[in-house]
Amino acid sequence: MKKNLLLCFDAFGTIFTPRQAIFEQYGEAARRFGLSGFMDEQVASSFKQAFKDESKKNPNYGRATGLGATAWWTNIINKTFQPLLPPNQAIPKGLAPALIHRFSSSEGYLMFPDAYRYLKKRSEAEQKGEKGDARTVVGVITNSDDRVPDVLSSLGLNVHHLRYGDPAEKCSDVAHTQCQTADIDFVIMSYDVGFEKPHRKIFDAATDMLENMLSAEGVAKPALDDWTLLYVGDEPEKDAKGALDAGWDAILVDRDAQYGSVAEQRPEISIIKDFDGLDQLRDRYPGI
Incomplete structure (x- = not known):
């Protein structure tokens, strides 16, 4: 031995x-920033597609292309919510940093x-x-x-x-x-x-x-x-x-x-x- x-x-x-499903936490955070008009199930589907696309474009959480993890996740978050919003509604700049922080800690x-x-x-x-x-x-x-x-x-x-x-x-x-x-x-x-x-x-x-x-x-x-x-x-x-x-x-x-x-x-x-x-x-x- x-x-x-x-x-x-x-x-x-x-x-x-996760404290609760990740897509639910995304939806909850987005609503705190004033976004609305979507269901959490839509967030889940959009997140899955955004993750797939970004992983192909910038592999290994952005490390492979020099993008880095923070910018990579910012892209994911923006690509998740943009298709769910009216054309004239912008994604609040604070949403991505808030979600990245959440999933860096016991908050998430x-x-x-x-x-x-x-x-x-x-x-x-x-x-x-x-x-x-x-x-x-x-x-x-x-x-x-x-x-x-x-x-x-x-x-x-x-x-x-x-x-x-x-x-x-x-x-x-x-x-x-x-x-x-x-x-x-x-x-x-x-x-x-x-x-x-x-x-x-x-x-x-x-x-x-x-x-x-x-x-x-x-x-x-x-x-x-x-x-x-x-x-x-x-x-x-x-x-x-x-x-x-x-x-x-x-x-x-x-x-x-x-x-x-x-x-x-x-x-x-x-x-x-x-x-x-x-x-x-x-x-x-x-x-x-």
Whole structure:
């Protein structure tokens, strides 16, 4: 049994979820700015088309063409509402910034209570030395733009600022105590990597980050031979099967009990109802 554990989680749908349907939040925000004459269902349809068009024109949330995520989402929001308004009605300039801010924070999302309990309990045990000499590094791997760390922080988690492409630091070089108290040690976003799950390269980015962290801590030749790689997510294809294909172990969070057939097709995937079920896997993954 390998001694150490690299434990990574999906974000959207696994750790947090929208407070209400995204199209409903869009409609609500638009009405606050004085827009009217549309149904939320129309917003949903228009948003879907705007997202598809903008993704084709400016891939990877605008990173691929140099547009950037803020301008990319501004385009999405404007393209969502423009078809729903009379020709002479302009979209208020404050609408896009308000929605972008909302979905950067707890205003737009809420954390699953079981996820919060687990992540806080796990990091507290690590800080107290209750995990013994085994090491667990906790990360997030997500298909997303660069707002995920802000969302996680807003929801009450202590998130280290490390993301793909950043140099790792020795904790002694960091002016604050984030190294010792982080609930999340790093965040890997497709926005930074340029590849989305289930592509292997986004999982490889996480192991690269681990090796960089170990090097910064003084490990001369970091090796992953003594590390179990474990990924926890809520989508069978992108998360569980993507992780397996990248050489990781996989846990599928099945909150709505809809993935029973996955266990039959891929018995190597562990399925749990929520984060409380992680305790049941401690014999197999001691560092969990």
